[in-house]
Amino acid sequence: MxxxxxxxxxxxxxxxxxSMGIWKEIDIAYLGRYNIPLPEGLQGEIEGMSFSETACYFKEKFCLPEDVEQIKKDWNDMAWDKYTHQVxxxxxxxxxxxxxxxxxxxxxxxxxxxxxxxxxxxxxxxxxxxxxxxxxxxxxxxxxxxxxxxxxxxxxxxxxxxxxxxxxxxxxxxxxxxxxxxxxxxxxxxxxxxxxxxxxxxxxxxxxxxxxxxxxx
Structure with missing residues (x-):
């Protein structure tokens, strides 16, 4: 090889x-802030997208009020402890x-x-x-x-x-x-x-x- x-x-x-399972947990918790259930197949739709592309996708698909940079910051904040202790x-x-x-x-x-x-x-x-x-x-x-x-x-x-x-x-x-x-x-x-x-x-x-x-x- x-x-x-x-x-x-x-x-x-x-x-x-x-760490892949952690992102599903984060998606559920993040969308839960807006009382939006996790759509079936969402993970498949965003596979391979960059962090910024995914944030843009979320903003448009779910009509989120936050701008893209804030969405990314929120995700980083939510994932920080998990990546430190659970990955x-x-x-x-x-x-x-x-x-x-x-x-x-x-x-x-x-x-x-x-x-x-x-x-x-x-x-x-x-x-x-x-x-x-x-x-x-x-x-x-x-x-x-x-x-x-x-x-x-x-x-x-x-x-x-x-x-x-x-x-x-x-x-x-x-x-x-x-x-x-x-x-x-x-x-x-x-x-x-x-x-x-x-x-x-x-x-x-x-x-x-x-x-x-x-x-x-």
């Missing part, structure tokens, strides 16, 4: 950390990140989440300094499944796309990595279990967790 790879780029939620790394992730670092492979995060929460959770787990770059969907023109966030992460890592390996848990993210011309490893996650077969078909590799990789190194 790591042959001819100079940079490993991770999506964050569901790929490097177990673990995927099994084997720390060991794999350390292995990459020790073997000269550059590391990047390419996420739809906010930079504030990325830095929070990475700092809590003591791995923030291992990464050469963090790129969010708000840093580029288009969110996933467009390749922008992965291409920018590769550029900042000073590595050509063909020598990058992406770890992703959702279909729009897998599509983004492939559209960027990169190898993609799909990561199992409870949130996307119903899409597991499609994830396997779209990606180059599939792992249950990072222990699968460490066993072969």
């Amino acid at each position: 790591l042959k001819d790879i100079d940079a490993v780029l991770f999506d964050l939620d569901g790929s490097l950390v177990d 673990p790394l995927k099994d084997g992730a720390r060991e794999f990140v350390e292995y990459c670092r020790e073997n000269g492979i550059r590391l990047g995060i390419a996420t739809s989440n906010s930079r504030l929460l990325v830095e929070n959770v990475m700092g809590v787990h003591g791995i923030l300094d291992y990464f050469d770059t963090i790129v969010t969907g708000c840093d580029v023109e288009r969110g996933k499944p467009s390749p922008d966030v992965y291409l920018e992460a590769a550029r900042q890592c000073k590595v050509i796309p063909e020598r990058c390996l992406v770890f992703e848990d959702i279909i729009p993210g897998i599509m983004a990595g492939k559209a960027a011309g990169m190898k993609v490893c799909a990561v199992a996650d409870e949130y996307s279990r119903h899409q597991e077969q499609e994830k396997k078909q779209l990606s180059d590799y599939f792992i249950t967790d990072y222990l699968d990789i460490m066993k072969g190194l």
Whole structure:
């Protein structure tokens, strides 16, 4: 998997950390402020959107009175404690990140989440300094499944796309990595279990967790 790879780029939620279920809880609580029930299928509709794109989507869909920046601030505030205390790394992730670092492979995060929460959770787990770059969907023109966030992460890592390996848990993210011309490893996650077969078909590799990789190194 790591042959001819100079940079490993991770999506964050569901790929490097177990956090996908938390966002459903936040959506329920946030919409509950306006007595709006969580619509069926909402998570699927916003998959891959950047933090800003999602806030715009919520404002328009639910006719929210707050501006986009306030919506994002509210979400960051609601998620801060959860990311600090309730979001673990995927099994084997720390060991794999350390292995990459020790073997000269550059590391990047390419996420739809906010930079504030990325830095929070990475700092809590003591791995923030291992990464050469963090790129969010708000840093580029288009969110996933467009390749922008992965291409920018590769550029900042000073590595050509063909020598990058992406770890992703959702279909729009897998599509983004492939559209960027990169190898993609799909990561199992409870949130996307119903899409597991499609994830396997779209990606180059599939792992249950990072222990699968460490066993072969």
